[in-house]
Amino acid sequence: MNGDERKDVVQKFAAVFSLMALIVVFSVTSDAFFSVGNAMTVSLQTTSIALLGIGVTVVILTGGIDLSVGSVLALSGTVAGLLVKDGWPIWAAMSMGVLTGMVCGCINGFVVTRLRLAPFIATLGMMLIARGLALQLTGAAPVSQLGEAFGVLGNGSLFRTLSVGANGLPKVIFPGIPYPVLIMIVMAIIVAFILRRLAIGRHIYAVGSNEQASRLAGVNVNSTKMFAYATSGFLAGICGIVLMSRLVTAQPNEGIMYELDAIAAAVIGGTSLMGGVGTISGTMIGAFVISILRNGLNMNGVSSFIQQIIIGCVIIGAVYIDHLRNRR
Template sequence: MTGDERKDLVQKFAALFSLVVLIVAFSLTSDAFFSLGNAMTVSLQTTSIAFLGIGVTVVILTGGIDLSVGSVLALSGTVAGLLVKAGWPVYAGMGVGVLVGTLCGIINGLVVTRLKLAPFIATLGMMMIARGVALQLTGAAPVSQLGEAFGELGNGAFFRMLEKGANGLPHMIFPGIPYPVVLMVLMAIVVAFILRRLSIGRHVYAVGSNEEASRLAGVNVNGTKMFAYATSGFLAGVTGIILMSRLVTAQPNEGVMYELDAIAAAVIGGTSLMGGVGTISGTMIGAFVIGILRNGLNMNGVSSFIQQIIIGCVIIGTVYVDHLRNRR
């Protein structure tokens, strides 16, 4: 085991320990927290952080950063909503929405690799452009009345069980496993497999560890970075259509500050902001740390303003730990 792998493992176990502590603490403070229904709710709420976190992790592993994912998800979901509103089949409209997200990621990659701009600046520009386009396309107004079929992806579930109660209304026996949760797990497995088993994945780690050495070793550095940013854009597009499907409304203002949650999930899970160190499993743990923290604080009546303060402190603390780790 290399030194980087050992540090990554220590950070991942630290994140897992934090997750267990949060679950125990919130179970003691709220009777409703440790229940099957709430577990499904937390999983569903965490999907957005996880999808974006997976994409951002791939980018950070190359030594870059992607600040545009929140705006890109809004643009992707808005495009999908507008196309469905115009009469397109639901999944065709959603497919184009995902393609729009992927295209934004490709543009980010081109600006970083061809124009040689710093990833921070390139993706900051895309953050503003994508949000502006989404607002312009909709006149800053939500796109509503998209029909029940549009909400199926975000609100459907496998194995959902209902029965008719004494009052004639449906009673939930088992909430089912939400489609977004299943998709989240599948996507995490696929990306983890790519990073660990395929050559492009090994190149991602190599570029983040030492870009110049990778280039001298024959690695296509620009192609690897393009892959990373395209992956992040693709997953932002997927997040956009799932979020809009859950709302059954396309919201151009959706996704504000989501990029910070995504980056925080990656760093909490052991991804180094210096690049070359990190895993998808660690990012998933980090996403659930944030999701459970929010859910537990909500159930204990903590205001959203205090939640922002707490999560902000968590972000600062984890980045500081990452800084100490790299300095050692």
């Protein structure tokens, strides 16, 4: 095990320990924390953070950053909603929404690799452009009346079991596994496989560790970065259609500040902001840390303003730990 892998394992164990500590604390402070309903709530809250976090992790591994995922999420969902409203089949409209996200990611990659702008500036510009497009296309108003079928992806579940109660009304025996959770798991497995088993994954780690050495070794650095940003945009598009499907409404103002949660999940899970170190499993743990922290604080009546302060402190702490381990 090399130094980077050892640091990653240590950080991941720290994230797991933090996750377990949060679960213990909130299970003591709230009787409803361990209920099936709350478990479903936490899982659904985690999906958005995790899907965006997975994409952001791939970008950070190359030594970049993606600040646009929250706005790209909104634009992708808005495009899907408008196309459904225009009479498109739902599957086609959602596919176009995902494609919109991927195009935004490709534009980010082009600006970073060809125009040589810093990733921070390039994705900051895309954040403003995508949000502005979403607001312009909708007139800053939600796109509603999309039909029940539009909400199946976000609100449906696998293995949902019902029975007829004594009053003749349906009774839920098992709520099932929500489709968004299944999508999150599938995407995490696919991206983790790409990073660990395919050549492009090894190139992503190599570019983040030492871009100049990777170029001298024959790695196509520009193509690798393009793939990373396209992946981030693609996952932001998926997150957008899933989230809008849950709401059964396309909201152009959705996803504000989500990029910070995504970056925080990656860093808490052991992804180094310097690039070259991190795993998808660690990001998943980080996403659950954030969602469980929010959920537990809500159940204990902590105000949203205090929650922001606490989560901000957690992010600063995680980045400081990353800074310490890189300095060592």
